[in-house]
Amino acid sequence: MDFKSMLNPEEKGDLLRKESQHTTVQFSNNRLKKINSGESNREVLRLIKNSRVGLVENTKPENNNRLIEMAREASELGSRVEFSLPGQVHLERPEICDEQIDRLKLEELIRPAQEFIQKTTSYHPDLQAEVSVRKENNFIKLENSSGFSGSYRKTQVKILFGLRLIEGKNLLVAYSFPQETHWENINWEEERETLLQKIDWGRKNVSLPSGNYPVLFIPETFAEILHPVEACLNGQAVVRGLSPWANRLEEKIFSENFSLSNNGLLPRGPGSKPFDREGVGCSSFHLIENGKLQNYLLDLETAHKLNLTPMGTGEENGPTINNLVMEPGEKSFSEMLQSIDEGILIAGTMGAWAGNPYGGQVSGNISLGYKIKNGKIEGRLKDAMFSLNIFRAFKDNISAIGSEPKWVDNLHLPAVLIDPVNISIKG
């Protein structure tokens, strides 16, 4: 469809088109359970008239007239915007497409998952594995009334590994969710070893009195407690005055060793792409550098309101990171573990997102936690909760940052040791 001919002269807007095909192979309780595939053709029209926006999403083919009619109706009552849409610019193109993915046959998706399960059950016959392997091929095209027109292809492999062991009344569960743009980047062996280690450590239950302890967060659980930071950096929260970091650019908010950046151009990064949903080129920039607040996450609207430059983090639901990268430290995981006389390793949390993110208070259930004694894992801690204020903790209580960062969705994070963290334990 010709986008410009759809609009009247006084109307502005953009049209996003996403076409994707996916195939998912799913194992449950050690057995191949399902194979699904899907084709999706989706378009989103954003129509701006008299500075008001109407949004319409459509998946019905040949539906232009209805699409435009609904967008016009919605725009009459829509939110007011002042930004202008970007024109054509030069775009950098990170490596995000693996030609191999399209050619992968069903059997090739099934085989490595079967091997994973064979090896986990030969390790322990009662282990129940859940594995899902999804390959995706996406084509994204964006056009706007200011002359921007761009498109890209992106492939993705998303794997879910889950191991469950029930012994008596103990239910032990460990998960991981690796996600890559390239098939060869999935490290099946390493994922298996890491999960088996978590199961192995958890088979003995130990106890500890409630109190304050040094706590080692692995990248997956550090991602959970980092959520308030992301929320406070969001330009919408800044504009609305919800973020405590409004008007504080260049101020020191965290300790010297804390650096966090957004990078949309990392080769093979799960969140990498040439441009965002609004046609702004993606880029790499510091959010927090050596503890100093440097930038917010912005889309066109929030950048305009804050009089800042958008840098490619505008998505359908407002400002969103491309890839969030934390600068690693110098200590290996085993060095950090060995440095703890008595403490806790948190490998799984539940409910950590539930609190108010702008206050920095994070508390949750420790769904998978271990007691550390004299630098070694002693066993699993059950019925425990953690609670900390991450604003205070990231300023004063980071004891060590790991040297071995890992992708957790589109976050590239090290393990982090925080001391003290308040722990309450039942019994």
Place this chain on the structure above:
Amino acid sequence: MQSKLQNLVSLSNSDYCDIRIEETEVTLISFRGKEIEKMERKIQFGGCIRTLIGSGWGFVAFNRLDELEDKLRRAEEQARAINRVKAGSISLAPSQKFIDRVFTPYREDPRKVSLKEKAELLEHYNQLILETDPRITSTRIVYFDKHTDWYYTNSHGSYIYQEKTDIGGNLGATASDGEERTYDSVTFGSTNDFNSARNHDEAVIAAAQRAADQLTAPTVRGGEYTVILDPEMAGLFVHEAFGHLSEADEIYEDKNLLKLMELGTRYGPSFLNIYDSGQEWGNRGCMKYDDEGTPTEKTYLIKGGEVIGHLHSRESASRMNARPTGNARAINYRFPPICRMRSTCIEGGKDKFEDMLSGIDLGVYAIGGIGGETNGELFTFTATRGQMIRNGRLAEPVKNVTLTGNVFHTLDNIDKIGDDFSFLNNAGGCGKFEQSPLPTSEGSPHIRIKNVIIGGES
């Protein structure tokens, strides 16, 4: 549509095949702070084909209705790929053949209310919240309505058209004193009545005032308490903690879970009754047929403190030698149906609220549910707000009330069930695997639980 779908099904070389086609129109309006945030419409059109061959299911979803036979063959190829490597075969519990057309019994059809009227109503609530207290700094108003034409056919000869409507809203207030931020809200939801969105003025003002007043409330001290859950929090508990464990597709292949959830197992006191119903008309998640064309029903999960039922699809019912209960649900055409809840309830008991308070020297009253999570055995839920109970009386308000524990022990520790049952509909929904949010609702009276751990600084 009927002949097109039935022809396609007749071409299938599978043991079983079903097809769904859906066309949904959505209206979404949100406000934040002083301004309207989003005015969005959606047309979600698409379909899916599911085939069963031997031990394997294949599933293909699409937006375009062209080349349907190719799509059918792809679904068959997937089913065969599984059948080659997996022993045994899947059978489906019998279901009748249904030819039916089901229309929503509207009290007030949201499509007959103009966008302008909806936007003005929400703006009015938004304004009320902002004017309630100077400490209110922002609002979070969300409203949606959805109308779906659902067409279903299967190789047993059923052909069903079902009209589905879903309405939900959240009217939330955020308060701040510069340091702390607190939140409270009013929610509503329905499957047949736009009027559920109206007449919330007093409730909205009260919620905004509570959000502001919570600012000065202290954080609850962590520890073990006797806790009274209000109906909303109890509804969240029964859904997250017990409802999910009752989903039979999770149970039948896991012998350990099967043992925990075996029929006849005792959980909770002898006066505990829990059910999941698709027939509480008007409540979100209720409808005549599930996404396999099985009629819904009222299914008891616990009766008299004993597990007596599970939530079944036709496959899980066959495997567990049970009846299909009409719980096979899919969030939309992109997904195959799986065992899901509808309206999940703790049946009302006989205790008065005052009797539940008496005898508690030090306890916590947990009110409203912000959210929760479980991993089977463990759960964590956060209340919107709390109040201490001291010497049998409600005392000072507290905040950051997060409950955690073992599901089964917690059920056993229920010692009082209130006589004040109510249904709870909100704008949220249930998540399982990738399918979220699925419309569901809950119902419960107040319940009292002993020895619940509450997180926080101790």
